[in-house]
Amino acid sequence: MRLFVAILLDEPVRLGLKRVQEHLTPGCSGVRWVRWDQLHVTLKFLGEVRDGDVPKVCSAVTEAAATLPAFDMTLRGTGCFPPRGLVRIVWAGIDEPTGTVVRLAEAVENRLADLGFPREQRPFSPHITIGRVKEDHSNGGIRRAVGAGSFAALPQAVERIAVMASVLAREGPTYSIVSRANLSGGRG
Numbered sequence: 684m685r686l687f688v689a690i691l692l693d694e695p696v697r698l699g700l701k702r703v704q705e706h707l708t709p710g711c712s713g714v715r716w717v718r719w720d721q722l723h724v725t726l727k728f729l730g731e732v733r734d735g736d737v738p739k740v741c742s743a744v745t746e747a748a749a750t751l752p753a754f755d756m757t758l759r760g761t762g763c764f765p766p767r768g769l770v771r772i773v774w775a776g777i778d779e780p781t782g783t784v785v786r787l788a789e790a791v792e793n794r795l796a797d798l799g800f801p802r803e804q805r806p807f808s809p810h811i812t813i814g815r816v817k818e819d820h821s822n823g824g825i826r827r828a829v830g831a832g833s834f835a836a837l838p839q840a841v842e843r844i845a846v847m848a849s850v851l852a853r854e855g856p857t858y859s860i861v862s863r864a865n866l867s868g869g870r871g
Contacts, residue, residue: 685849686732686861688744688791690724690784690841692811696758697722699837700775703761704813707773710828712821714773714814721858724777724811726788726844729800736798741846741862743798747790748844748864754783758811758837761829770825773814778836784809787844787866842866 692700701719708716732740756779764772777784788807796802819825846861 684732684734684737684861685851686729686737686740687725687847687849688727688729688795689845689847690726690787690839691843691845691860692722692724692839696837696839699834700758700811700813703775703832703834706834707761707814707828707832710831711773711814711825713819714770714816714825715855716814717812718855721856722811722813723847723858724784724809726807727791727795727800727803729795737846737861739798740795741864743794744791744844744846744862745864747787747794748866750790751783751787751866753840753842753866754779754781756784756809756839756841758839759834761813761832761834762810763826763829769819770816770821770829771819772812773816773825773829774810775813775834777809777811779809784841787841791844 697719700722704716756777758775759778760776762774763770785807843863843865845863848859848861850857
């Protein structure tokens with residue numbers, strides 16, 4: 684089973700990001716937009732996990748979530764990865780000044796490393812992937828359009844995280860919830 688750990692977004696936030704995608708579309712030829720109903724914050728990508736290991740993964744994520752309080756974050760701003768050169772990812776930014784979202788990703792990383800999952804080599808950069816680019820032939824057009832884009836801040840409460848399954852298909856991936864884990868102080 685192909686798994687990742689994520690913060691799921693409320694429907695009004697996802698719809699707000701869909702409007703951002705629609706606003707950016709005219710200047711972003713070649714971007715394949717993530718379906719609005721699948722937008723999320725990836726805390727850790729695991730890849731293929733044996734069925735017998737899934738309960739251990741879910742337990743580790745539950746333990747990690749319980750170490751941190753529920754928090755609020757705000758989505759604002761757009762950008763591209765990598766920061767220079769050909770665009771591969773179009774993202775929406777996350778503003779969370781307490782650093783809890785970063786500590787949450789670290790807690791998940793640490794618990795899953797204890798189970799033998801390799802640690803991510805790059806530092807965690809909180810964002811939401813809203814579009815992907817297979818081949819950037821825009822001569823800087825995507826980067827210019829994204830840099831000129833702006834949107835009203837979108838508030839998001841974070842009270843739980845989820846272990847998600849991803850099934851790849853020609854039309855794009857389909858995600859489903861395997862388990863949920865409450866942060867301390869979350870309402871369930």
